[in-house]
Amino acid sequence: MTTEPIIIAGGGIGGLAAACGLARKGQRSIVVEQAPKLGEIGAGIQIGPNAFHCFDYLGVGDQARAVAVYIDKLRLMDAQTGEDITAIPLDEPFRERFKNPYAVVHRADLHGVLLDYCQKSDLIDLRTDHKVTGYEQDGSSVTLLLDGRDPIKGRALIGAEGLRSPIRAQMIGDGEPRISGHTTYRSVIPTEQMPEDLRWNAATLWAGPKCHIVHYPLKGWKVFNLVVTYHRDVQEAIAGKPVPVEEVAQGFEHIAPRARQIIEHGDNWKLWVLCDREPISNWVDGRVALLGDAAHPMLQYFAQGACMAMEDAVCLAHIFENCDDVEQGLQAYQSQRRVRTARVQMNSRLIGEYIYHPDDAKAAVRNHVMQGMTPDDWYNQLSWLYGSNGLEN
Numbered sequence: 039m040t041t042e043p044i045i046i047a048g049g050g051i052g053g054l055a056a057a058c059g060l061a062r063k064g065q066r067s068i069v070v071e072q073a074p075k076l077g078e079i080g081a082g083i084q085i086g087p088n089a090f091h092c093f094d095y096l097g098v099g100d101q102a103r104a105v106a107v108y109i110d111k112l113r114l115m116d117a118q119t120g121e122d123i124t125a126i127p128l129d130e131p132f133r134e135r136f137k138n139p140y141a142v143v144h145r146a147d148l149h150g151v152l153l154d155y156c157q158k159s160d161l162i163d164l165r166t167d168h169k170v171t172g173y174e175q176d177g178s179s180v181t182l183l184l185d186g187r188d189p190i191k192g193r194a195l196i197g198a199e200g201l202r203s204p205i206r207a208q209m210i211g212d213g214e215p216r217i218s219g220h221t222t223y224r225s226v227i228p229t230e231q232m233p234e235d236l237r238w239n240a241a242t243l244w245a246g247p248k249c250h251i252v253h254y255p256l257k258g259w260k261v262f263n264l265v266v267t268y269h270r271d272v273q274e275a276i277a278g279k280p281v282p283v284e285e286v287a288q289g290f291e292h293i294a295p296r297a298r299q300i301i302e303h304g305d306n307w308k309l310w311v312l313c314d315r316e317p318i319s320n321w322v323d324g325r326v327a328l329l330g331d332a333a334h335p336m337l338q339y340f341a342q343g344a345c346m347a348m349e350d351a352v353c354l355a356h357i358f359e360n361c362d363d364v365e366q367g368l369q370a371y372q373s374q375r376r377v378r379t380a381r382v383q384m385n386s387r388l389i390g391e392y393i394y395h396p397d398d399a400k401a402a403v404r405n406h407v408m409q410g411m412t413p414d415d416w417y418n419q420l421s422w423l424y425g426s427n428g429l430e431n
Contacts, residue, residue: 043068043163044358045182045190047170047205048198049076051145052330052347054152056196058096059355061161068190069156070168070182072199078149079278081224082142082256082263084241084341087424090138092348095355101151106141107255110239114393116405117246120294124408125240126416135417136424142241142254142263144226148344170204173326180325194364195326196354198347201313203332209323215313215335219271220390222312222338223286225264225304229255232262233299244297245404247397249289251300264304266290267338269395272311279309312337314387317380320372327368329354334379339390342382342423350375382423 044060046053049071057067085106093102112126126132128140156162169185173195182190197205201215229237236242236253244251248269256263268289287301314335321328330347353374361367396404411419 041066042179042191042193045070045180045192045195046198047182047195048200048203048330048332049073049164049166050078050198050200050330050347051149051152051344052332052351053196053198054149054156055092055096055348055351056198056329056354057162058098058152058155058159059351060358061156061159062095062097063355063359064161065355065358066161066163068163068165068192070165070170070184070190072167072169074167076153076164076166078146080145081226081265082254083145083148083344084140084142084254085148086140086341086345087133087136087138089345089348090141092345092352095352096152096155096348098151098155101154102143102148103141105147105151106139106143107257107259108139108141109241109254111241112140113238113240113242114408115242115244115297116401117244117249117251117293117297118401120296123245123405124411127413131413132417135421140424142256144256144263145344147257170199172208173205175324175326177324193325194358194368196329197326197332198329200331201315201335203328205326206321206328206332209326209328210318210321212315212318215275215315217273217275218312218314218337219269219273220312220337221268221270221272221276222310223266223281223304223307224310225307226256226261227264227304229259229262231303231305233303236296236300237262243394244293244300245394245396245401246290246293246297247401248395249293250394251293251297253300264300266301266304266307267312267394274311275313276309276311281307281309283307285309314383317383319376321376322368322372325364325368327354327371333375334383336379336383337386337390339394340382340386342386346379346382349378 043066093099114123172183180195241254252265321333329350
């Protein structure tokens with residue numbers, strides 16, 4: 039086997055997870071990141087049992103569990119009436135069914151767990167301030183091209199630079215991502231700032247017409263993560279823009295006061311406009327493959343973006359453990375991941391329309407169906423997703 043490393047473009051959760059997985063299998067990698075410093079922005083993310091399967095495979099299971107908050111249930115509320123619709127219990131029967139818990143974690147904390155592993159590994163070379171411009175390959179190796187720096191040669195290249203991946207742009211050429219028009223506002227507040235009667239140990243979703251509100255505790259219950267989404271039909275991609283609370287509250291006049299007060303208690307709100315892409319059948323070009331949002335960006339509604347990236351990393355590590363033919367191995371990786379990730383992409387759109395944001399008769403159907411579901415009904419519905427670590431599908 040050649041001693042040339044595997045090059046990973048992108049130092050986010052997906053890229054670092056890939057480096058961790060490869061190192062666990064004795065594979066050298068070079069991770070290049072455009073930013074001058076490795077880190078993560080954003081706030082909380084939800085991590086299902088399939089993510090914990092990945093943590094264990096990647097060798098960071100104990101560390102990931104240490105920074106997570108273990109919630110009791112997924113709670114769905116009617117934002118207009120203020121009434122409960124349903125709840126999915128995440129207690130012992132759930133853990134027994136899926137062999138792992140469901141939890142919430144701050145994105146920066148999860149990134150830090152992966153980064154710590156990478157920094158301690160002799161098999162992982164982390165390089166910041168490296169801007170990717172493209173790649174070349176000759177059948178026996180691949181070269182990553184960089185702006186103002188010498189090219190890097192390796193035996194494979196993994197593009198994990200996210201939604202606007204330059205490697206995807208060269209490989210697929212499908213232009214800008216699809217702008218959903220859905221605006222999401224995020225805030226993290228001290229727990230004492232959260233209304234006392236809403237300090238639930240749950241990932242709570244208030245679902246309303248063309249809008250929803252989510253909240254859950256983070257960082258050992260020191261803070262609460264707040265997420266507010268509205269269909270504003272914005273046609274410009276925005277990420278992390280500070281906005282006043284008055285903008286966040288626009289359009290929520292019809293929402294029950296108990297839910298609406300969550301907006302009023304948030305501060306330092308930042309705006310994102312949600313984007314995704316259509317599922318594609320091919321994200322491999324010879325010795326080059328895409329991973330995570332570079333391959334299959336999805337809306338937030340299934341809470342699976344980071345989980346799918348980590349599953350990709352697990353699958354890649356598994357493939358490269360006994361890989362003599364890089365191109366054949368990357369085709370096998372794509373074959374194993376393509377249908378599952380496309381299913382999550384498509385379901386993320388459907389959930390946004392029919393679970394999170396319906397009005398009138400559609401909302402009534404949602405409430406009727408979900409109110410009749412038992413915990414076992416929910417577990418059966420979710421078994422295809424939470425029962426896998428990305429190797430079986």
